[in-house]
Amino acid sequence: MFYHFAPVQGHTDAPYRHFHAFTYGSESIYYTPFIRLEHGALRPRDLKDFTSGLNDNQKLIPQIIFRDKDELSALVRLMIENGASEIDLNMGCPFPLQTGHGRGAATVANKDLAHDVAEIIANNPGITFSVKIRLGFSDADEWKNLIPELNKVEVSHIAVHPRVAKQQYGGQLILDSFKEILDQSKNPVVFNGEIHTPQDIDKVLNDFNGINGIMIGRGLLARPSLIKEYLSGKEWDKADRVEEMLKFHRLLLDYYSDTLCGDSQIISKIKPFWEYAEEEIGRKAWKAIKKASNMAKYNSAVALI
Ligand SMILES: Cc1cc2nc3c(=O)[nH]c(=O)nc-3n(C[C@H](O)[C@H](O)[C@H](O)COP(=O)(O)O)c2cc1C
Structure with missing residues (x-):
């Protein structure tokens, strides 16, 4: 398989x-x-x-x-x-x-x-x-x-x-x-x-x-x-899944921060990371991420997860 x-x-x-x-x-x-x-x-x-x-x-x-x-x-x-x-x-x-x-x-x-x-x-x-x-x-x-x-x-x-x-x-x-x-x-x-x-x-x-x-x-x-x-063979509970997802996100965000120029480029590359994860991370954080217009707002939104 x-x-x-x-x-x-x-x-x-x-x-x-x-x-x-x-x-x-x-x-x-x-x-x-x-x-x-x-x-x-x-x-x-x-x-x-x-x-x-x-x-x-x-x-x-x-x-x-x-x-x-x-x-x-x-x-x-x-x-x-x-x-x-x-x-x-x-x-x-x-x-x-x-x-x-x-x-x-x-x-x-x-x-x-x-x-x-x-x-x-x-x-x-x-x-x-x-x-x-x-x-x-x-x-x-x-x-x-x-x-x-x-x-x-x-x-x-x-x-x-x-x-x-x-x-x-x-x-x-x-x-x-x-x-x-x-x-x-x-x-x-x-x-x-x-x-x-x-x-x-x-x-x-x-x-x-x-x-x-x-x-x-x-x-x-x-x-x-x-x-x-x-x-x-074992389903993880949501807290573990989200914790690991945040680690994955951090690695990707650090990579984009090192290789791209300026907030708007970084934000446009990293935001899609969460596009399908509304149920996983909760509506409040998901909506705040969607709305974030600069890195400070984006980081605060991710901190809501
Ligand atoms: C935004 C978006 C982009 C996609 N891009 C591709 C692509 O480049 N090549 C491809 O074969 N399928 C592409 N797909 C289709 C997916 O590979 C997959 O077949 C489809 O989402 C159904 O599987 P899922 O229900 O597991 O998502 C795309 C799907 C979406 C939603």
């Missing part, structure tokens, strides 16, 4: 991943947020995130996003040139800016592209590929084009977030479709979506016999100890 920390743009960048792995042990597999082409080259800040020395303490898989065969081939070549031996293919992003250009979740129903993806995977035997998908863009059956193509090749896993892109990040998970993918995929399948507690992990493992792993995004941002707790 593998545990994956889902990529989340604006949150799980190199400093966050580094201090998360440092604080909670590196049991998880980490991913870069999606890397994309800009003017025919890798976007510089994406490349910096992938090649950062801060990645040394974790297993990291870079993720790419593409709309057609040309973009995919170019990205794979550039990633290999920059040292990648594993590549995750984003076929699930629901952001309109990406789907509007045919990327992310808009690729699931693209029959020609499904064939191209399989071909490119087959033509790069030295690279371990994985794929992250949604069920489709607007129809929960769109994956039925893609999975048979992926069955022709070997990937390390297919992580499935069982929603369509139109649902964005809310609404019911479509679990029957997840089960169908699990039955039909010849490649290992990973479950991703709405896991917030150790009990949620147990339920997914229990409901979906045969999955190869669990991928958690917002649940880990809210409760960064979740996988560590689960693997230790």
